[in-house]
Amino acid sequence: MYVSKLVVVVSAILFSVAAWSQSPYQKADNTWIQISGTIASVSANSFVMDYGDGTITVTMDEHDRDATEYQLVPDDKVTVTGLIDDDFYESTSIDARSVYVQNIGTTFYSSVVDQDTPKFTFSLPVEISEVTVHGTVTSVNPAANEFTINSAARLLTVKTDAMSYDPLDNEGYQQIKVNDIVSVSGQMDRSLLEGRVLEAEYVSSLYSAR
Known part of the structure; x- marks a missing residue:
């Protein structure tokens, strides 16, 4: 779990939720997306998320999401921010740069976060408060x-x-x-x-x- 990019996140600008929440299957390869949903199933370095209109596989190294301390489980509510991976020979997935887990109030960051990561704050996967x-x-x-x-x-x-x-x-x-x-x-x-x-x-x- 990387926190070295904290200054980038805290000082970031807020992106429109509507612009980020479109179907992941309608976005081009290697484009950014932020999407919320519930976890349907979990494997070692990925999980399947139900975003309401379908499901999408999300990949993130289990060390980045601190799997030794907290195990993701089905029905966890999450917000995922990352890059669309639409390889011609494989099904579409999201290469996660961060995963916000609602029930523990914590955001996990990918070890590959770098200067190309867009600057933003994260919207919660539930109602946004005032x-x-x-x-x-x-x-x-x-x-x-x-x-x-x-x-x-x-x-x-x-x-x-x-x-x-x-x-x-x-x-x-x-x-x-x-x-x-x-x-x-x-x-x-x-x-x-x-x-x-x-x-x-x-x-x-x-x-x-x-």
Whole structure:
């Protein structure tokens, strides 16, 4: 799993979801695509994703997706960004450059990410919330179900009590710690602390300081 391109991702521009989400079978070989769906089956260095209108094979080295720590399983919701591989002698597939796994709030990056990789941020494979911010975790308070991030030189409190899992406990793959870099999507509570409290719906770990 590569995090060396983190600055590229965090400082990236946002691409239109509609432009990225067309059928992979309608795109030319070696063109970029971002597409969301659920995992149908998993093998050593690839998985089959159901994107709603069909299925597509996604290839990514199991070491890049940290398979020793987290095993992808059928029904995992993911967003895949990568290149169409439409070899004349083989069926169309996606050569993944990143895979965002919703239920652990983590994006895995391919070891082949380089300067030719387009600059973008990742849309979540579910409803996009009203606010999405990036920042570095400065404090964690599991008892209060909240943590603080420094985003654009401004402190923001993130409440996690409305999330479907607890990213602050010591269980599961995602365990938010101080100095982690995260992307948080949710609802801004403007009635509290002049809008500096974010009710998180999804937390994506961009970099783990552990």
